[in-house]
Amino acid sequence: MNIIILRLGHRPERDQRVTTHVGLTARAMGAGGMLLASNDKGVIHSLNEVVQRWGGNFFARSVDSWKQEVHNWKEVGGRVVHLTMYGQNLPDVMDDISKEENLMVVVGAQKVPPDIYQIADWNVAVGSQPHSEIAALAVFLDRVNAARGTEPLTKEFPGGKLKIVPHEQGKVVKEV
Numbered sequence: 001m002n003i004i005i006l007r008l009g010h011r012p013e014r015d016q017r018v019t020t021h022v023g024l025t026a027r028a029m030g031a032g033g034m035l036l037a038s039n040d041k042g043v044i045h046s047l048n049e050v051v052q053r054w055g056g057n058f059f060a061r062s063v064d065s066w067k068q069e070v071h072n073w074k075e076v077g078g079r080v081v082h083l084t085m086y087g088q089n090l091p092d093v094m095d096d097i098s099k100e101e102n103l104m105v106v107v108g109a110q111k112v113p114p115d116i117y118q119i120a121d122w123n124v125a126v127g128s129q130p131h132s133e134i135a136a137l138a139v140f141l142d143r144v145n146a147a148r149g150t151e152p153l154t155k156e157f158p159g160g161k162l163k164i165v166p167h168e169q170g171k172v173v174k175e176v
Contacts, residue, residue, distance in 0.1 A: 001030075001101060001148055001150070002032055002078075002101065002102045002103070003026075003030065003031040003032060003102075003103045003104075003105060003141070003144070004031065004032055004033050004034070004035060004073070004103070004104050004105070005022065005023070005026045005031050005033070005034040005035065005104075005105050005106075005107055005137070006034075006035045006037065006063075006066060006069060006070070006104055006105070006106045006107070007019055007022055007023075007034060007035065007036045007037060007038075007107055007109065008037050008066055008106060008107070008108045008109065008112050008113070008116065009037075009108045009109035009110040009111065009112055010036055010037065010038040010040060010043070010109045011038075011109065011110065012038060012039075012040040012042075012043075015109050015110075016040065016042060016043055018109065018133070018134065019036065019040070019043050019109065020043050020046050020047065021134050022034065022107055022133060022134055022137060023043065023046075023047040023058075023060055024047070024050065025134050025137050025138050025141070026058070026105075026137060026141070027047070027050065027051070027056060027058040028152070028155075029137070029138055029141035029142060029145070029152045030141055030145050030150060030152040030155060031058070031105070031141060032057065032058060032059070033058055033059035033060060033061070034047065034058075034059075034060045034061075035061060035062075035063045035066070035069055036060065036061070036062045036063065037062075037063055037065075037066035037069075038062065039062050040062065041062075043060070044060045044061060044062055047060035048060055051160075052160075052161070053160060053161050053162050054157055054160040054161075054162055054163075055157035055158050055159040055160025055161075055163075056157035056158070056159065056160065057159075067115075067119075069104075070104065070106075070119055073102070073104045076102070077101075077102060078100075078102035078103065078104055079097075079100045079102065079103055079104070079121045079122075080103075080104045080105075080106060080119060080120045080121050080122075081097060081103055081104070081105045081106065081120065081121065081122045081124055081140070082105075082106040082108075082112075082116050082117065082120035082122065082123045082124065083105060083106065083107055083108075083124055083126060083133065083136045083137065083140060084108070084112070084117075084123050084124070084125060085125050085126075085127065085128055085129060085130060085131075085136075086123065086125065086128075087122065087123030087124045087125040088122065088123065088124055088125060089124075089125050089128070090124050090125065090126050090139070090140065090143060093122050093124060094143055094144070094147055095147070096122075097122060097124070097144060097147075098143075098144055098147035098148055103144070105137065105140065105141075106120060107133050107136070107137055108133065109133070124140070126139045126140055127139075160176065161175060161176065162174070162175060162176070163176050
């Protein structure tokens with residue numbers, strides 16, 4: 001299973017924190033990487049630093065042309081899911097989506113280009129009300145992974161320098 005996030009519409013002067021959280025959520029919930037359709041070295045650096053400290057195989061990089069990335073993805077048989085409140089309800093398409101081996105999940109920051117609605121294999125609503133793209137991504141990845149028999153909430157991240165130890169009270173982090 002290979003899931004990549006494509007972040008569209010990122011505005012460096014305004015969206016750094018939210019885009020970073022999209023990447024953190026993607027990593028924690030089982031995606032393999034995030035492509036940022038913007039040149040924001042700070043976000044990319046922050047996400048790659050998290051991987052160095054906390055482990056895993058997640059990558060983050062900027063791309064020049066989101067359309068070219070989608071084209072390349074589809075060329076090798078990947079499918080594209082666009083998360084939008086205007087799409088089909090997630091439960092109605094989950095069976096079809098979860099069967100796909102390679103998914104690119106498009107997460108917009110501002111009004112997305114209209115062509116993404118035609119390019120995507122699925123336009124998917126995680127609830128049909130306005131809410132956070134971070135929440136939509138988390139719910140989507142949890143549902144897809146559950147349908148595939150994977151539990152992202154207990155996933156191990158090899159290669160990190162730090163690890164959280166579940167604890168009833170307080171914060172316990174150990175160096176590995």
